[in-house]
Amino acid sequence: MDLRYSAAEERFRDELRAWLVTTLPTLGAAPPADDWPARRAFDSRWQRLLFDAGYAGVDWPAEGGGRGASPVEQLIFKEECERAGAPYVGVNFVGLLHAGPTIIAEGTAAQKERYLPAILRGDDVWCQGFSEPDAGSDLASLRTRATRDGDEYVVTGSKIWTSHAEVADHCEMLVRTGEEGRRGITWLIVPMDSAGIEIRPLRTIAGSAEFAELFLDEVRVPVANRVGGENDGWRVTMVTLSFERGTAFVGDLLESMRLLDAVHSLARRLGLLDDAGLQRRLGHLTAAFDALWALTKRNVSEAAETGVPGIGGSVFKLSYSEQAQALSDLAMEVLDRGALCADPLLGPDGVELGNDEQLHTWFKSISLTIAAGTSQVQRNIVAERILGLPKVR
Amino acid sequence: MDFRLSDNQVALADGIRSMVTGRLPLDHLRANEGAEMAIGAEDWRLLADTGVFALSLPEPEGVGLGLADAVVVFEELGRALVPGPLVGTYLAASAQLVEGAADGQAAVGVHGTGGGPILVEHLASLDALLVLSGSVGDSTARLIAPAPSATDGRRMAAPLCPFTPLWHLDSLPAGEPLPDLGGRLWRDGALLTAALQVGHAGSALDLAVAYAKERHQFGQPIGGFQAVKHICADMLVRYEVARAAVHAAACLVDQPGVAAHEAESTGRSPDDVVARAVLGAKVLADEAALVNARAGIQVHGGMGFTWEVPLHLHLKRARVLTTTFGTPAQLSLVLGAPPDPHPATGGIRHA
Numbered sequence: 001m002d003l004r005y006s007a008a009e010e011r012f013r014d015e016l017r018a019w020l021v022t023t024l025p026t027l028g029a030a031p032p033a034d035d036w037p038a039r040r041a042f043d044s045r046w047q048r049l050l051f052d053a054g055y056a057g058v059d060w061p062a063e064g065g066g067r068g069a070s071p072v073e074q075l076i077f078k079e080e081c082e083r084a085g086a087p088y089v090g091v092n093f094v095g096l097l098h099a100g101p102t103i104i105a106e107g108t109a110a111q112k113e114r115y116l117p118a119i120l121r122g123d124d125v126w127c128q129g130f131s132e133p134d135a136g137s138d139l140a141s142l143r144t145r146a147t148r149d150g151d152e153y154v155v156t157g158s159k160i161w162t163s164h165a166e167v168a169d170h171c172e173m174l175v176r177t178g179e180e181g182r183r184g185i186t187w188l189i190v191p192m193d194s195a196g197i198e199i200r201p202l203r204t205i206a207g208s209a210e211f212a213e214l215f216l217d218e219v220r221v222p223v224a225n226r227v228g229g230e231n232d233g234w235r236v237t238m239v240t241l242s243f244e245r246g247t248a249f250v251g252d253l254l255e256s257m258r259l260l261d262a263v264h265s266l267a268r269r270l271g272l273l274d275d276a277g278l279q280r281r282l283g284h285l286t287a288a289f290d291a292l293w294a295l296t297k298r299n300v301s302e303a304a305e306t307g308v309p310g311i312g313g314s315v316f317k318l319s320y321s322e323q324a325q326a327l328s329d330l331a332m333e334v335l336d337r338g339a340l341c342a343d344p345l346l347g348p349d350g351v352e353l354g355n356d357e358q359l360h361t362w363f364k365s366i367s368l369t370i371a372a373g374t375s376q377v378q379r380n381i382v383a384e385r386i387l388g389l390p391k392v393r
Numbered sequence: 394m395d396f397r398l399s400d401n402q403v404a405l406a407d408g409i410r411s412m413v414t415g416r417l418p419l420d421h422l423r424a425n426e427g428a429e430m431a432i433g434a435e436d437w438r439l440l441a442d443t444g445v446f447a448l449s450l451p452e453p454e455g456v457g458l459g460l461a462d463a464v465v466v467f468e469e470l471g472r473a474l475v476p477g478p479l480v481g482t483y484l485a486a487s488a489q490l491v492e493g494a495a496d497g498q499a500a501v502g503v504h505g506t507g508g509g510p511i512l513v514e515h516l517a518s519l520d521a522l523l524v525l526s527g528s529v530g531d532s533t534a535r536l537i538a539p540a541p542s543a544t545d546g547r548r549m550a551a552p553l554c555p556f557t558p559l560w561h562l563d564s565l566p567a568g569e570p571l572p573d574l575g576g577r578l579w580r581d582g583a584l585l586t587a588a589l590q591v592g593h594a595g596s597a598l599d600l601a602v603a604y605a606k607e608r609h610q611f612g613q614p615i616g617g618f619q620a621v622k623h624i625c626a627d628m629l630v631r632y633e634v635a636r637a638a639v640h641a642a643a644c645l646v647d648q649p650g651v652a653a654h655e656a657e658s659t660g661r662s663p664d665d666v667v668a669r670a671v672l673g674a675k676v677l678a679d680e681a682a683l684v685n686a687r688a689g690i691q692v693h694g695g696m697g698f699t700w701e702v703p704l705h706l707h708l709k710r711a712r713v714l715t716t717t718f719g720t721p722a723q724l725s726l727v728l729g730a731p732p733d734p735h736p737a738t739g740g741i742r743h744a
Binding site for chain 1: 394395396397398399402461602605606613614616617619621622623625626627629630633634635637638640641643644645648650651658669670672673674676677721722724725726727728729730731
């Protein structure tokens, strides 16, 4: 067990740090959270800066045009970007984290040439059409149908939880082309300007419209837009999961650790640390997040050797999502009635409380045990695939 | 950076596991349940011959390994329920405080001056007793050698843990102060205790999973029911998170450059970085051991409540270890102590 970074890893960190220091000031202020066209422009500009500096697709293999960084370098990349306050992956997270890697693994030469450079340069934005109103955790029961008509598929159905649909150029979509279940699913690239797509914003408990529902009415998609074989879409989707290197939540984790420091300082400022119960909860969260940072390093090390993060992904997510909720709940308690609105408020000392941002963090924390596999599904995965418990229900 | 167990560490763990399975199986250890001496002199020397106490002593007297190797070994000892004053003897051997500790000729206990009555563990077996007061960072140590005689105290007739005989003493002799060693002994002792706890947590998990696969009710293995499955999944999460914390804290001790680096980027001192890691690891390991032992009993249903099924032994030992080097409640209070004054700006604006 060795936590020391190699000289090459330290050099990667130093160069990145120096680049971030000079580059970030040129980026300008982030746009308002609900101005999606402005956010697309901002995130695309950042992606272009990454591209020009050779950091685009840091986790993509070199044959896909990425940097082909090692898992440890990917960890350093995310750590340094977060510490420097660089933007997150942004509106094109589907393109960079999912659709791109899928096309690298399973796409044709023409598809790679058409789509990959545009993602890396920040030109194209992707969204995802996987979940359906009746196909959530049981994704393989999806019913959006694609019928072959000459050189085209005709797609009819509906999709839900599609992030950034209104500013996306392409949608990675799973459709039913054959029998029920996993063996009748096909992976398609659907241009978002196709006729017959209706986008309806879906308002979340945070009041925002990050997600949308898609309604597809006889949308015609060229057969050339199919990735992998017909009815082979489930396997194509699973292949992409093998790109995960244990770094999926690094940004979130470090942000939580920073929030913990901030809550600690605020509690002290407001004189709340006379409360031993509150102090213990803060201490316990410190232990938990430090341990999750250690677990991240374990998973990344595992991935560096074996190509997959071992037992790490689901174990990490189960613990992190619950600790992040506990932290955010605690922050709400510290704010007391200051947590009742998102309008910026000042504390009794005349200094701002930060309550506006915390409300957003609290809502987001509630989604952590639901998104990307609910905690209940994660526990089944851990129990069946790691512990080998039987799959009966 | 490669935070996996090295090949040598995997071999070390395997070696200890096969030694224990072959020479100190549970049936053998259980012959000493309730005895005045929880482990026989011959078994104690076997542990010493395997290198358990001399792990971090430099060669040729010792094995010349680090604390990260020692926690791997102690996790196996906890897993196998090996009893006795393991932590104190390791500490005395590695700091060369008591002659014979490294080679199993002497046994050394460790006692913290926390809350509650003075109950000394394993007193009849002890040649010396290390007394640690305070907590990590401000701990002072003294050595009582020879150890008080068992007749100086009253042996408890009903100790919680059948492998942890206890003596009640009205007071302890002053002993010899060990200047400058308090911090190191407390830190290493807390971490090795946490490593034992990780072993208990892991063993409870293994017992629960094995039983959930083999026990049938309603025509299927109970491990097929999600209500049981999810208990087991949570046990694994507790174990893996605590284990990563213990391993990371041990690496911070062995690899001072890492703590220095971490200190530099967070504005804390290297000592503070290490202390926080050790405290956090002990908190999580204590909880993992206690909660997993309870969960393991629950998965076993009525059988879990019997003397025969060893889960109660893990639970009771975990309870004992929780009270040494600070309880989770005490340690999380230390971890949550007010941070250094921050400039009063920004509120909880963290982005």
